[in-house]
Amino acid sequence: MTKWTKANSDFEEFLKELRIKHKKASLAHPQGNGQVEVTNRTIPRGLEKRLEESKKSWPDELPKVLWSYRTTSQTGTGKTPFKLAYGTEARLPIETGSPSHRMVNFDEVSNIEGLQNNLELLDEVRDQAVEKMESYKEKTKLYFAKKAKIREYVVGDLVLRDTEASDPTNQGKLQPNWEGPYIVKKVLHPGTYKLNYLSGTEVPNTWHGTQLRKFYQ
Known part of the structure; x- marks a missing residue:
């Protein structure tokens, strides 16, 4: 057993313990893993816009790009990744210098109650995001189906x-x-x-x- 085979085996065992279903995308066909590819494409683009001439400073800029991505509403889900993870929207840095409505009317007790309510509704928010994502994927699939004809085969071909x-x-x-x-x-x-x-x-x-x-x- 090579070190790569053992690493793959250990990873599969790790996923199994967490009850995570591992779905593999088709090799050399990144379109089949669309959401990951979109994220991987978005982050480098954000880095390129920030780095300009200083390419070596990307580790310093990465947290800012990730924060921007996580607090930006996504077309597919209609939600921000932060919202889907924590049930509420993040407080943006700009709200510190130019207070928003929720900052001006902040009340600690009602804020805690609101966060708790958001957490209780989080599963529903995620379900809505999944439904919107499926609808978005179907529309995208139909769009590209008009442009490309996928070869289809049957077992035994x-x-x-x-x-x-x-x-x-x-x-x-x-x-x-x-x-x-x-x-x-x-x-x-x-x-x-x-x-x-x-x-x-x-x-x-x-x-x-x-x-x-x-x-x-």
């Missing part, structure tokens, strides 16, 4: 796999574009598949239809 997707580090002008064939073992959901080698051994990871093509004997 023979397919070739995009060489660049399977091994991005092993590329060259003489490298074949497709490798295989493989057998479609399982359709996880439209456009995402588990594959087997011809010997019957399972191919690691899941694969998106955009990285596969039909193999004709």
Whole structure:
């Protein structure tokens, strides 16, 4: 067992203990992990705007960018990440110098009661965010479906796999574009598949239809 295999095994055991269901996105298909990719794209963009010439100071700027992201309402959920985590909105730094309505009318007793009420309603707020996110994802899916046709396969189909997707580090002008064939073992959901080698051994990871093509004997 390699150190990477052991690390993966330990991580899976950690998730199991916390009753977390680990869902893996298709390899080399970041669109399948949209929410994470959007976050990962937003944070570097925020850093780029702040750094300008001093690229090495990004650790100092990162907390500010994260705070900005966590207190900004997201299109998909209609809520801020802070609200979904704590049940209430954060007090922004600008409210210290230019007091808002809630700061001027602050009362400690009613504030504690309000925070408690918000916590009791937090599950409902999160459910609403999930519903809005699902609606947003469906609209996005329909939008992109008009632009791209996803190849669909059934269990037992023979397919070739995009060489660049399977091994991005092993590329060259003489490298074949497709490798295989493989057998479609399982359709996880439209456009995402588990594959087997011809010997019957399972191919690691899941694969998106955009990285596969039909193999004709």
